[in-house]
Amino acid sequence: MHKTSAWPLSGAYALLVVYASLYPFSGWRNQQIPPWDFLFAGWPKYWTGFDLAANVVGYIPLGFLLALSFIRRGNVRYVASHPNLAAIAVAVLAGTGLSLVMEGFQNYLPSRVASNVDFGLNVFGTLLGAVTATALEVGGAIDHWSRFRERWFIPEARGALVLLALWPFALLFPAAVPLGLGQVLERLEEAIAEWLLETPFLEWLPMREIELQPLVPAAELLCVALGAFIPCLLGYTILRSVGRRAVFAVVAVALGIAVTALSAALSWGPTHAWAWLSLPVRIGLLFGLVLAMLMLAVPRRGCAAMLLMALVVHLSVLNQAPASAYFTDTLQAWEQGRFIRFHGLAQWLGWLWPYVVLVYVLLRLSRREATPTIPA
Template sequence: MTSERHRSSATPLAAAFAALIVYASLFPFEGWRWPPGQQFTALLVLHWPRWATPFDDWSNFVGYVPLGALLLIAARRSGWRPLPSLALGVLLPAAMSYGAEVTQQFLPTRYSSLKDFVLNAAGGAVGALAGAALHAVGLIDRWHGLRQRWFVPRSAGALALLALWPMGLLFPAPVPLGLGQFGERLRGYALDWLDEVPWADPVYELLASVPTPTDRLWPPAEAAVTVLGLLAPCLVAYSVVAPGWRRAVLVAGALALGTAAMTLSTLLNFGPQHALAWLTPTVGPALLAAAGIALVLAPVGRRVACGLGLVVLTVLVTLVAQAPADPYFADSLQSWEQGRFVRFHGLSQWIGWLWPYAAGGWLLARLASRD
């Protein structure tokens, strides 16, 4: 029983959430310098801002609530007693927020604020208290029992991936459900790092000569991306769920979550009147086809599901890498990276970029195991 407690899905989710919050707090990681005329001790003192930013205030508070809850739940499922678990859920988010606010003073585009720290710490504390309340009334134990009935042992990694998948869809994608377009941005990072490095000239020229996708994907390829984008989480779920009716329920859940996440993403970028603009005549049938294929594959064994999932993910990232960024997609990126969505930039962008690779690593490890 004790060994199972250490495999709670709350633990990897809390770690991922903490890392992504730090990333979002320090984005864009450019222009590092010592604050002019400031002593080190002065940097440790935060000040209350003179301006009002309601959207940032709410995002600062709400963004830390899940972290506090996940930390407490992870600690409780790992065998910690109630008081130390609550202390972890309250103090660690506060310490993270204070460290981020102090560090922001070294970035010219970020502003440290005592109000941000208070709201972050309050959000973490509320989340920890909510997690404690859920645990006290037995909802966490009920979830654990439900998980034991639905999922095989050692499924925490897969459950964390499935929980993160809709969050990755919130960041604008070039094709609906097309996660994993990281290669072009990675090439840009590499070119920046290798610029004016004499010994790296051959590598720089090779990377610079790689053509950037300019032509729109062939419509059947766009439909294939959507099909594969929905099949991928279904097969990840199949890797930890025995064949049966539960798989059909999970397919319906993936379809609902994917549709809701894409609708919310479009709503945030283009307004409520365009919330369903992503659901084109090509995308709708592709989603239904993906759900049908997933149901046909429902009887396969878990190891077969792992192998099929690796194939699906490989083809998905290959096709997505060939998708260009159209003007609407570029406008969406600008609104996220420079507008008020900057607070959520790291949280959703990195999940969208890396989710297929993390899922592939999980499936590969599952295949290599003796379970």
């Protein structure tokens, strides 16, 4: 890892924390109380184990990235004798400051509640992340990851690795079709129509006038298969060998299944974690894995071209179907329930991930690649 490569990641994650803390950014009001008043309040009346865990987990990556960024700067003035302790201290101070500001701003949002418990858990999460990063650095795990990355991936793999790391988080947001990311056309039409309401331009909008029918089982099977196939192809564009591609494909499909089950459990309860695994879905997952295996020996540029076609077909078929009323109720539970901390961020990931991959693939195909062959 480059000495300063973690700084942009920590900054980007801090922005994500800001987004998740202040979503939905509407209904601001002044309660005529100091923004720091929550520090002296009692134990909150309403809380859940999920809320406590979320406040800790949400700040662990921030502490991890901040501490790692500080450590990787090398010889730092005034703290060269204790750089690891200094990294933990800097990360915790930064996380504490960010959490304090976010909780203060939440006083002005009607849908959010500032809490000293949340603040304390955020600080604890930052500390856990910072200590973890320091322990991994001292134990040499970060250097092991750097060597692992060099063996498995091509040098220009950073963009694809970031997209692959975001894919499981995008799957956490409920999807109308399992692994079906990018279904935005219906909501986009509704938003544009609402925006153009009471204007003559509404008649110009090419709205689909026919009543859309739900996806037939064959179309659902195709969407699931392509949803599993797409991340495999994305990995193939940066992996160095056929054997590593095979391992990656199996792990990617298994991870997609596990995260989709987790999303269902969070949305409908643990007893319904596997309710989405219907016959068309099971066949689609198997078909997607078979397609991935058939592409093992294809050169990277060929995989990128196939990925482009798979994305276009997947998004085209997926956006021809409307969201069911049951699916709409699920989204409302995320918007208004305990998932409001993650709803805005998760929905944008679920909507935009395939389109960002589409842009990334187009950029990859527009460049020359020096080593198109894949060793066995």
